[in-house]
Amino acid sequence: MRDERGWTYQDVVDIAARPTRRSADRRKAWKWEHWGVEPDAESQAALAAELGIPIREVHRIGWPGWLPDGNPVRTGFPWTRAGTLQSLDDTLEHAMLDRRGFMKLGGEALTVLAGQWLAEDPEPVAAALAGGRIDAQLVADLEDGLPRLRRLEARLGGPRARHLLAAELDTVTSVLKEASYTDPVGQRLLRLGAELARLAGWSSFDAGLHSAAQRYWTAGLRAAHTAGDRALGANILKSLSLQCCDHGLVAPALDLAATAVEGAGDVTPRTRAMLLLRQARAQAACGDKSGCDRSLSEAETQMARAATTDDDPAWLEYFDPAEFHAQTATCYADLRRPRLAEVHFTTALGLMPPAKGRDLATYTIQSARTHIALGDADHAVHLLERAVPMITAAPSQRNAARSAAARAELPFTAQDPKVQHLDQLLATLAV
Template sequence: MSSPNELLAALLDEADCSRSALARDIRELAARRGMDDVRCDHVDVGRWLKGMVPRGAKPVLIAEALGRRLGRVVSLSDLGFAAGPPLTLGLSFSESRDTTIRSSRSLWTEDLRRSDFLRMAVTAGSLTTPMARWLVSPPADPPYGVHGHRVGADDVAAIGATLQMFERLDHQFGGGHARTAAVQYLNDSVAPMLHARYSDVVGRELFSVAAQFTYKTGAMAYDVGLHGLARRYFVQALSLAHASGDRPLGGKVLALMSHQANYLGDFREAVDLARAAALGAGGAASARVRSMYAAMEARGLASMGDKRACIRLMRQAETAFEQSADGDEPPWIAYFDRAELHDELAHCFTALRSPREAERNAHVALGYAADEHPRSRTFCRISLAMSYLDAGDVPHACSTAGDALAAAGRIKSARVRQYVRVFDNALNAVGHHRSISEFRAQAREILSVAS
């Protein structure tokens, strides 16, 4: 016979939460996560209090629901349930290489298992501690390995070539196309190499490419709307970058966190993360890397409506970019070309409701954009459409957004769908136009897909 779950009862009392209220919180969280099969009422909560252990995703949902009410992380063991992976897996920055390897591999393994707790929301505030610890961490010792087979430069090059393949797939078809395969490669191929033997030089290169592969996989999760999971990947990438000794690479990870935070409406955190990237990289950052950091900070400032500061950072981004030379830049910043810079500037001016400048920069971006980046061109065209809408040119706005839909339909990206939805919602304030009806007819299939 089961024993009463006194730990769960104590947490309910502490949270001043009734059985019905907890059941309601669980249903609402499940609905937000797309878990339509989760059913829960006060009778279920009563059974758990009597000692029954809930199945499936419910333990994780209970932990998140009570954690939100209490303002802290609640673990499964806190609830009196069987212990599993810690709910904070992947969210701690570590200066220890061994700890980083273990936590990264655990994250990849649990991701492949589709563990329910990885679907939990992770707040932008949860990134503050990893960011601060990275900022003040001393330089990492040279990496070395003492077990297993010896890893050489060719092995690291093979990881890099595989990463480039996944990057191409992501840019062309969206994060939902091959993300699971990327996780499988990290778990099956990269993790054993991190545990193997290597020289100091090869070890730094190995941890660097592992960090890049990890943040790319996190970016794929971000693109499909798995935001909590993406943040766990970004924090692990930050630890891996630290182990490689590459401070600018760690700053690149914080810049990605900033980009996601801005997308999710965490504008203050987006600015802080971008500033921390530049501060932490310091003089080690190349000109183009500094340009990227400044562009990320400008995006956050634009979203906050701080026009003066945003314009100052945009100028910094342009100046630094013009000072860059391809031979002096790390390979991982190659994506940040002139098209990408002006796309970021166009987004800033769109957020600042400066349609002429947004239009000018969007046209520059599209003029330089490469064919292998259709997702980026889609974002840019929607931004350009918003600038036309702000200028009062509804037909031109709708036709430009319509041009973006051709690529949007085949890209597995929640962000692309959200861009289309934001533009569609902006049309509600315009009134009745034939061009709006035509655009909505084109966009019907994309708008009907849940993000």
């Protein structure tokens, strides 16, 4: 971390001592770095503030894991085919090794990136000139694997699926770099790479590896842009918006979601409903009740217009009526309107198929928290007990953390018989 920023030991202790005006002896930093001495809480807070790391991540991860490593998430690549390949290469080099549980890119950097995506015009995909020829049939064979990968990621959970997705993305990136193909084939390959990067980002996000998720998503955004697929780029921005919401960066979350809605282009009604719901989620997180209600109303109108004959993108398959109601319920829950939230959670859970185990776990936990807000803690315990085997079947760091947060809201002590079995179950989950 020091080398990356060109800091001396004195620089480090000066930053650590600045808020409290304590002595700044450079030997302190030497001990931190070489003797395994842990800085006190005030020093860590000062360093985290300088580095842009949220203090809750300092507390959650602990010293020295919260320190940024020497491989920042790079976003300065050109919005061209060459820049996209550089971005994919950089992501493949670092993402699988990046175990950071916090976001390296702050909200301002993500907002700038989204603005570039919106403003830049994609250039034609110049055909590669070297390597063996790739025809449309081979691309079709590669594309045929996507539905299976989506199902596996949803059923296995992010921690298990991310290695497989990274390997698939590596294969497609190698073809893009080393083979020859026509412009249309090149566009399809870039679109495929963008979707694989989106999935790999989601699996990393689900595993709690937020820096890795940012690497995949920023590279995927560039690939979708180069392929001329505005809807896919908007879907990736939607994911970045949700990540910002999870980290309390509500203003950037709303900027990203609004940019996705604005920049998606001419999309199907169901696609627009999905994007509007992400905007509503961000508005709810910001406490913008009227804005959230408007977005929900428009999303409902778009969903009513959706038809099975629409040419929806394949990645939209997950967004069915159950997901629509679940997202709507989450907005109401965030706005502290638990009765409305529970109506939609009940509908969502009734419609959701058993194969969507991770989503069932997510919204069962969310429903439990709504029941706590409604004063029905006994039923909340029952719902949380039901969610644990779902999380075990489809591991998810986010769902494990949600379960722990819901348990903390229950009005029972650890000695209360009503929650002793629940606590035993929750202890089996790794948060």
